[in-house]
Amino acid sequence: MNYRHIYHAGNFADVLKHAVLARLIDYLKLKDKPFRVIDTHAGIGVYDLSSEEAQKTGEWHGGVGKLLDIDLPKAVAPLLAPYLDTVRQLNASSNVRLYPGSPKISRMLLRKEDRLSLMELHPADYETLHANFADDFQTRVTHLDGWLALNAHLPPKEKRGLVLVDPPFEEPNEYERLVDGLAKAWRKFPTGVYCLWYPLKRSAPIKDFMKALHALEIPKMLSVELSVKSEREDGLTGSGLVVVNPPFTLKGEMDVLLSFLKEKLAQDRFASTRNVWIRGE
Numbered sequence: 523m524n525y526r527h528i529y530h531a532g533n534f535a536d537v538l539k540h541a542v543l544a545r546l547i548d549y550l551k552l553k554d555k556p557f558r559v560i561d562t563h564a565g566i567g568v569y570d571l572s573s574e575e576a577q578k579t580g581e582w583h584g585g586v587g588k589l590l591d592i593d594l595p596k597a598v599a600p601l602l603a604p605y606l607d608t609v610r611q612l613n614a615s616s617n618v619r620l621y622p623g624s625p626k627i628s629r630m631l632l633r634k635e636d637r638l639s640l641m642e643l644h645p646a647d648y649e650t651l652h653a654n655f656a657d658d659f660q661t662r663v664t665h666l667d668g669w670l671a672l673n674a675h676l677p678p679k680e681k682r683g684l685v686l687v688d689p690p691f692e693e694p695n696e697y698e699r700l701v702d703g704l705a706k707a708w709r710k711f712p713t714g715v716y717c718l719w720y721p722l723k724r725s726a727p728i729k730d731f732m733k734a735l736h737a738l739e740i741p742k743m744l745s746v747e748l749s750v751k752s753e754r755e756d757g758l759t760g761s762g763l764v765v766v767n768p769p770f771t772l773k774g775e776m777d778v779l780l781s782f783l784k785e786k787l788a789q790d791r792f793a794s795t796r797n798v799w800i801r802g803e
Contacts, residue, residue, distance in 0.1 A: 531569035532582030535761035544604035556635040557682035562668030564640040566650040567625040677711035722760035743800040752792035
């Protein structure tokens with residue numbers, strides 16, 4: 523309950539997570555039928571990068587701050603456009619002050635027939651999140667442990683949707699909870715698209731995590747990772763996403779995007795990427 527994302531908003535991990543989130547939503551919009559986005563650990567929705575907390579770390583300068591004022595390669599521009607456009611739309615000038623979290627990005631990309639369900643457990647963050655989406659009939663904000671949402675809110679009545687699971691990883695068993703949560707959710711909603719975030723850091727049990735995911739025997743499960751520095755360094759060195767039921771073009775797109783992000787966001791020569799199927803078809 524101590525984690526506050528304001529210290530990390532817009533950093534390299536957010537860039538990867540939010541770029542992929544935006545792509546997944548855009549793919550869902552290719553079909554006329556409505557869908558629902560379920561965000562289990564929503565945060566507050568919008569972050570003030572001029573705040574004391576954000577200024578204290580300045581992590582966004584090494585993330586989204588490196589992407590907004592450059593000419594993107596032709597192959598990369600359309601992959602980042604859905605995400606970067608939301609950041610630009612939220613800021614009236616080129617001086618970036620506000621950064622959209624996953625709830626705001628999702629909401630900005632939805633059509634009028636689509637819906638958004640947001641869960642947040644932290645009392646103060648829930649109140650802020652609720653205020654940020656007050657009177658928005660397309661969005662429902664619930665004061666709830668996001669892990670419970672994987673059972674209570676699935677399947678959505680639309681029968682189409684994206685489930686984003688982005689826990690704070692304050693507890694040592696969060697990797698196991700991701701595996702268990704996905705297993706339970708997939709049994710209730712096997713056709714849904716799932717996007718699960720996880721941190722990369724020294725001594726993180728990534729090999730065991732991948733083995734446990736593989737053992738679930740869920741088809742079409744992709745692992746996308748970006749490390750910006752050596753795994754021997756302290757703290758967060760990278761982050762990853764597990765995407766279940768990804769669009770068929772996503773893996774190829776990630777090959778292009780990860781190569782670019784590694785070049786632009788690397789903090790040392792040990793930066794690396796990984797884009798592999800945990801399980802294919």
